Amino acid sequence: MTTERTYLTPEGHHKLEEELEHLRNVRRNEVAARIQESKDISGAMDNADYEEAKNEQAFVEGRIHTLESMLNHAAIIPNHKAGSSDIVELGSKVTVQLGSSTKHQVFTIVGSVESAPADGLISNESPIGQALLGKRAGDEVEVQAPSGTQAIKILKIS
Numbered sequence: 691m692t693t694e695r696t697y698l699t700p701e702g703h704h705k706l707e708e709e710l711e712h713l714r715n716v717r718r719n720e721v722a723a724r725i726q727e728s729k730d731i732s733g734a735m736d737n738a739d740y741e742e743a744k745n746e747q748a749f750v751e752g753r754i755h756t757l758e759s760m761l762n763h764a765a766i767i768p769n770h771k772a773g774s775s776d777i778v779e780l781g782s783k784v785t786v787q788l789g790s791s792t793k794h795q796v797f798t799i800v801g802s803v804e805s806a807p808a809d810g811l812i813s814n815e816s817p818i819g820q821a822l823l824g825k826r827a828g829d830e831v832e833v834q835a836p837s838g839t840q841a842i843k844i845l846k847i848s
Contacts, residue, residue, distance in 0.1 A: 696760040697780055697801025697814065699767050706764075706803070710757040713750055721747045760803060767800065778822045778847055780814055785846040786822075794845060799823065818842065 698706065721743060728740035767781040778784055783798045797812045799822065805813035812819045818840075821831040827847050833840045 694763065695765045696763050696803055697767055698760075698764050698803060699781065699800060700769060702800065702804040703761070703764055703766055706757055706761055710754065710761065713754050713757070717750050718747075718754075721750055765801075776826055776847060778825050778844065780823075783848045784822055784844060785848075787843045787845055789841050797822070 724743040725740065725747060728737055728743050731737075731739070733740075769781065775782065778799060780799055780801070783796060785794050785796050787794055795810070797810050797818065799814050799819050800811045802813040802815050804811055805816065807816075814820070814823060817833050817835065821833045821842065822844065825831060825844055827844050830841060830843045833842055
């Protein structure tokens with residue numbers, strides 16, 4: 691596991707803590723009970739249910755380890771207040787115009803763990819996120835996208 695910083699909003703940090711708590715206190719016990727049941731029914735040899743439960747246990751333990759590492763190396767992105775910065779940075783909400791379209795889109799720049807492009811949450815590591823970081827309202831940037839080069843104009847930062 692990498693020891694790189696994990697950039698999280700306060701909300702994202704809370705969600706990961708909740709997931710970790712659930713895995714430790716609920717899922718771990720459920721899987722252990724399932725392993726024991728499978729073992730009791732037909733032993734551990736040539737038992738597909740037992741093998742499946744052991745694989746699930748490995749997944750749960752791996753996810754617990756991953757979450758612990760992310761939370762231990764978390765850097766909390768402060769909630770931005772409108773007008774607090776005129777430069778795009780982690781946590782900024784950016785209103786942009788894509789190409790010659792008259793439609794506006796709003797993106798929030800978040801760490802890669804919280805990225806959800808369909809919800810307007812774009813990673814600081816994505817091509818668009820990287821292109822927007824450090825820019826100001828009125829700036830235009832070009833982003834290399836699978837469909838070709840995309841022009842983006844920054845309309846507002848909040």
